């Protein structure tokens with residue numbers, strides 16, 4: 001499309017994107033990235049992948065410790081990467097996979113990026129149990145209270161995502177925040 005504007009995805013009408021079923025290979029990629037982050041002590045045990053039109057656009061893990069930046073959650077990092085790659089902030093034709101339920105900050109970033117669908121494994125309570133300083137506001141509540149059109153899929157590959165948190169539990173010299 002020659003006239004395609006960079007600020008918005010082509011041929012997308014809000015709320016009409018036919019997102020396909022969750023795909024295990026994309027969550028596996030998010031898990032792999034989170035595992036890399038654990039090994040490097042980059043931050044918490046969290047990974048995210050953004051997929052657009054059946055293609056991976058961004059793979060990221062949490063880098064709060066590595067970057068000394070509290071906003072460097074996996075989802076925010078993935079959104080920044082995807083926007084840089086697609087040269088637009090509007091990601092309404094994209095799906096984000098996150099190993100853990102987005103926190104309110106990430107949910108808000110997903111909202112501002114207008115991502116159409118969020119697929120996650122473990123939930124905020126699973127992470128709170130590990131001592132992370134999470135706000136107790138679920139994505140479901142953010143969606144409901146904020147009247148967000150984003151579609152949510154919880155508990156996808158939960159067992160595999162939970163295994164990540166167990167690996168984190170077993171890590172020596174880990175830093176929770």
Ligand SMILES: [Zn+2]
Nearest residue numbers: 073102103106
């Ligand atoms: Zn977050």
